[in-house]
Amino acid sequence: MTSANKTLTDRESTSINIIKAISILSVIAAHTISFSPVNLFSEIISSFWVLFGEVGVIAFFVVGGFLYSRKPHDGKIFWKKKFFRIVVPWFICSLLTYLLTALLNGFNVSYFKWILGSGTWYYYITIYTLFIFIFKWLYDKDAILWLLIVAQIVSLTLASFGISTTIPLGFFTDYLNPLNWIGYFSFGILIRKYRFDLMLRKQKFIIIISCVLALFLFWILSSKKIFTYFNLLSFLFCLSSFIIITAISYKLATIKNVKYIGTIGTWSYCIYLLHMQIVQFVVRKIPDGWFKLMFSPFIGLIIMIILIIIGLYVCKRIPFGEKIKTWVGL
Numbered sequence: 001m002t003s004a005n006k007t008l009t010d011r012e013s014t015s016i017n018i019i020k021a022i023s024i025l026s027v028i029a030a031h032t033i034s035f036s037p038v039n040l041f042s043e044i045i046s047s048f049w050v051l052f053g054e055v056g057v058i059a060f061f062v063v064g065g066f067l068y069s070r071k072p073h074d075g076k077i078f079w080k081k082k083f084f085r086i087v088v089p090w091f092i093c094s095l096l097t098y099l100l101t102a103l104l105n106g107f108n109v110s111y112f113k114w115i116l117g118s119g120t121w122y123y124y125i126t127i128y129t130l131f132i133f134i135f136k137w138l139y140d141k142d143a144i145l146w147l148l149i150v151a152q153i154v155s156l157t158l159a160s161f162g163i164s165t166t167i168p169l170g171f172f173t174d175y176l177n178p179l180n181w182i183g184y185f186s187f188g189i190l191i192r193k194y195r196f197d198l199m200l201r202k203q204k205f206i207i208i209i210s211c212v213l214a215l216f217l218f219w220i221l222s223s224k225k226i227f228t229y230f231n232l233l234s235f236l237f238c239l240s241s242f243i244i245i246t247a248i249s250y251k252l253a254t255i256k257n258v259k260y261i262g263t264i265g266t267w268s269y270c271i272y273l274l275h276m277q278i279v280q281f282v283v284r285k286i287p288d289g290w291f292k293l294m295f296s297p298f299i300g301l302i303i304m305i306i307l308i309i310i311g312l313y314v315c316k317r318i319p320f321g322e323k324i325k326t327w328v329g330l
Contacts, residue, residue: 011253012197016067017265018249018258019059024268024275026056028304029297031121031276032283035227036293045293047222051237053297054229057124058184058238059245060268064128065188066197070136082132086269089329090125091115093273100277113171121276123175130178131185138186142193145186152183152235159230174230187239200243201250210243264305270329271304278303 008016030053036046070078094115101108109119117123138144155165159174166177174180191197200206217237221227228234252258264271279300286292286299308330315321 011250014253014258014262015246015249016063017262018252019063019245020265020268021261022245022249023056023059023063024264024271025297025301026053026059027121027272028275028279028300029053030056032279032296032300033293035225041290042293044222045290048218049293049297050227051218051221052241054227054234055238055241055245057229059242060124061128061131061181061184062188062191062242064131065135065185065190066192068132068135068139068185068189068192070139075136082129084326085329086125086129086132089269089273089327090122090129092327093270093329094122097274097277104277116171117176118171118173121272123173124272126176127178127181131182135185135189139189142190145190148186149183151179152181153232155179156230156232156235160232164230180230197246197250200247207244207247210240210247213237214240214244264301267305267308267330270308271301273329275300275304278307 029049033046033049033053035050036042095111098111098114101114112118114120115122117126138148155177158165159180164174164177165179166172166174214237217233217240221231221233221237226233229238252261282303283292283296283300286296311328312325312330315325318324
């Protein structure tokens with residue numbers, strides 16, 4: 001049995017859920033805050049939220065790789081589990097959000113593009129589902145995993161110079177290009193397989209270097225207004241930020257009552273599926289100003305947490321409550 005298959009400790013499991021909680025805050029930030037150069041204060045704060053908003057999806061891909069494991073002839077059990085945990089909520093929630101958007105704004109995009117993530121936030125689930133399928137054959141091939149990381153670096157380097165590796169099809173965007181994400185998932189597998197996370201906990205200089213690198217890259221990206229996933233500097237910023245978040249989450253995992261933050265992480269998939277219209281509706285009601293700029297992501301996350309708590313309370317008291325929880329990714 002490889003180290004990748006060893007059971008995680010309670011602290012490690014809590015740490016992963018904290019990473020997910022921070023990551024879903026990042027996703028909400030990406031969908032509530034845009035760059036605002038009104039004054040120096042708003043420029044700095046909005047730059048922070050916009051760049052922090054790029055870390056969440058990357059963190060989810062790395063964690064997805066970290067938690068990925070397959071066994072020989074496990075196809076039926078594996079896909080049954082993934083079908084009910086990933087695919088069913090994806091289809092149901094995407095249909096709900098599509099119908100809501102159509103009701104409010106009309107049918108401006110096909111449901112195929114909507115659920116696929118062509119112009120919507122569901123691109124992550126499309127790419128993630130692709131990865132959990134193809135890595136069945138790549139999981140144990142370390143050389144290929146490293147090559148995939150190199151392939152992503154090459155793809156993002158080309159994108160940095162305006163050369164896209166995305167196939168020019170009507171629905172196929174940069175967000176749906178696996179080359180722009182596959183290195184993160186591969187990196188997550190390698191972290192678990194060789195327990196690079198243990199190295200991170202023991203070698204504080206790695207955290208220090210990551211902090212210095214993240215601050216330096218933040219300064220470059222914000223000053224040059226580079227707000228995109230598909231840039232080599234953004235790639236380095238997100239990875240260094242992920243290392244920092246991992247270190248912080250492992251420290252937080254020892255604190256009493258931190259389980260509440262971890263619980264938010266266990267709800268992250270449901271929040272991801274349903275947050276967009278709800279959070280943006282709430283944020284639009286907040287008057288423009290420093291408060292909105294600083295706290296919109298937190299407010300959006302709190303609203304989703306409250307709705308989930310109410311939903312869980314209702315589900316306990318209705319006949320099909322457990323099925324409804326499954327349908328929305330809880």
